[in-house]
Amino acid sequence: GAGVSQSPSNKVTEKGKDVELRCDPISGHTALYWYRQSLGQGLEFLIYFQGNSAPDKSGLPSDRFSAERTGGSVSTLTIQRTQQEDSAVYLCASSPRGLAGGRSYNEQFFGPGTRLTVL
Amino acid sequence: KNEVEQSPQNLTAQEGEFITINCSYSVGISALHWLQQHPGGGIVSLFMLSSGKKKHGRLIATINIQEKHSSLHITASHPRDSAVYICAVEIQGSNYKLTFGKGTLLTVNP
Numbered sequence: 001g002a003g004v005s006q007s008p009s010n011k012v013t014e015k016g017k018d019v020e021l022r023c024d025p026i027s028g029h030t031a032l033y034w035y036r037q038s039l040g041q042g043l044e045f046l047i048y049f050q051g052n053s054a055p056d057k058s059g060l061p062s063d064r065f066s067a068e069r070t071g072g073s074v075s076t077l078t079i080q081r082t083q084q085e086d087s088a089v090y091l092c093a094s095s096p097r098g099l100a101g102g103r104s105y106n107e108q109f110f111g112p113g114t115r116l117t118v119l
Numbered sequence: 120k121n122e123v124e125q126s127p128q129n130l131t132a133q134e135g136e137f138i139t140i141n142c143s144y145s146v147g148i149s150a151l152h153w154l155q156q157h158p159g160g161g162i163v164s165l166f167m168l169s170s171g172k173k174k175h176g177r178l179i180a181t182i183n184i185q186e187k188h189s190s191l192h193i194t195a196s197h198p199r200d201s202a203v204y205i206c207a208v209e210i211q212g213s214n215y216k217l218t219f220g221k222g223t224l225l226t227v228n229p
Contacts, residue, residue: 033216043205043219056214091162095215106150106215110162 002026004094004111012117013082021077021114025094032075033095033108034059034067038088046090049075082118089113122146125206125220132227138193140223142206145187152217153180153191154205162205165191196227 005024013019025032034046045059049069060066064083069075079086093108124143132138142151153165166173166180168189173180177196182189193200203224207217 031215035217042221043207043217045216045218048214048216050214056216059216093162106209107164107167108152108217109164110154112161 004092004109006090006092006111006114008114009112010115010117012119014119015084016081018078018080019082019116021079021090021116023075023077023092023094023111025073025075025092026096026109027073029094029096029109030072031095031106032069033093034075034077035091035093036088037091037113041088043091046077079116082116084118087116087118089115121220122210122218123206123208123220125204125223127223128221129224130226132196132225134197134227134229136196136227138196138200138225138227140191140204140206140225142189142191142220143187144189144206144208146208146218147211148184148187148208149211149215150209151182151189152207152209153189154207156203156205156222158202160202165204193225198227198229201225201227 007022032049035043037043047067048056051072052069064080067077091113092111095106095108126141150169152167155163155165168182177194179192203222205222206220209215
């Protein structure tokens with residue numbers, strides 16, 4: 001079946017411009033996560049959605065970053081007034097967040113990422 | 120100090136060798152994940168475990184909750200195993216988000 005998809009795969013933008021990154025999770029997955037992978041920083045959490053609500057936005061680095069999710073499916077991460085330090089690979093993951101054998105099941109399925117370069 | 124520490128950072132092995140990558144964490148967790156990332160590639164989930172041991176093909180993952188330690192083993196390593204292996208934890212009460220180690224770059228030479 002289809003996995004998590006992200007678009008665009010690459011985005012080059014000029015400092016100060018706004019960008020939108022899209023994530024299509026696996027159908028039926030209720031949980032969706034955005035992560036960022038920067039050179040030398042490793043992977044870091046940005047925001048988590050359960051359905052359409054975002055109970056945890058603690059990883060968003062500044063108020064230039066926002067995200068939304070509609071219909072319990074597609075999510076968009078928006079970065080306003082991009083800065084060079086925003087250059088990174090932005091990864092989306094989805095999870096069924098179901099139960100298996102009475103235990104919480106949270107295997108996360110990652111998309112291929114969007115490589116953002118801010119010039 | 121990072122909440123998740125991996126060792127070694129880099130590992131070079133000859134084809135056929137038994138490989139161990141270690142992960143230690145300093146917080147209470149609900150689960151631990153092992154992920155694989157090939158150069159220029161996406162991230163694949165290898166294991167999610169909260170106790171004991173799991174095996175998938177040539178890969179084995181173990182966790183000791185009391186010692187806050189997990190290991191990923193690869194038996195009969197192959198050049199196609201060359202990748203970055205990342206340990207990540209779900210910290211208790213953290214909405215299941217992942218906190219990541221810095222990864223171990225494994226190179227298996229033929």
